[in-house]
Amino acid sequence: MLLAADHVRLMARYNAWQNAQVMRAIDGVSRKVLTEDHGAFFGSILGTLNHILWADQMWLSRFDASAAPPETRFEQSTTLTPTGAAWSAERFTTDGRIKAWAGRVHSIDLTGNLTFYSGSVGGEITRPVATCVTHFFNHQTHHRGQVHAMLTRAGLSAPITDLVFMPEEAQ
Template identity: 55%
Template sequence: MIDPAFVRMMAQYNTWQNNQLKPVLEAMDHDDLIRDRGAFFGSILATANHLLWGDTIWMSRFDPSVEAPAVTGARSTDLHPTITSWSADRFRMDGKIRFWADGLRALDLKGDLTWFSGTMDCNMTTPVASSIVHFFNHQTHHRGQIHAMLTAAGQKAPVSDLLFMPKDA
């Protein structure tokens, strides 16, 4: 299904995307970041928080050295009250994702992953490879929502096409 090169490419893409988003978000007024824009999670900051929460919970499942978020999924949109604290945590998580991806071997992508899902209130088991694909798909989905909200807010949303990712991103 996937191989370590795919995981490394998607980890690089994640970092590239977030590095483009951070300066746009950091330049915005706080009220603009928390304004309800009619998206699933409401605001840009709430969506960015949920995305970071999702990355953290998945990384805690993939890599035992990563701690699960201190808040539940129901509070995922409240992870950080400001874009400054979000940005610092986002930077750290992106580094952890890259480090994890760089260390993966083909064997690590085999087998199943089992965890307790607070959302479903039960144990879940899925193939590791499918879980990793979901992890990256979740990122892309919510960054797309942020992109749309930025555009609607009159901001210049960054380039998101994977094919345009610089080699050194």
């Protein structure tokens, strides 16, 4: 699989744009609404947002040897932050880290293999770097789709998710 650095930077900007919209959508929403179980895989809006944030921090620690999230067990991924405001602050910081990492990536860095410990399989795993980076961005998009559905179900405004509608200033 060939993956270009420009695509990684585009996806990092898309991720930040999407998360900024989610931050606005949940701003001022009660903890009760954010933690209500909607029957999604991670239950609630906040639980799903926390899982995405946790996974992003885990993958960043693998891509650039930065610090992993404080809780590295998958089972705890939904409780990384206790409130929407805390999530927004941590999300903003993590999106900055993602964009900084993407800005340093060269296409050659996206070749070869990445070996890492996976708690999901309980051991070390080796996969192509390009596959891991593609998964990183796909994982965000997948679970944000679940958040979009839960926001809609809760009667809240859901963000525009189409990449082609990302504003120029985000690009």
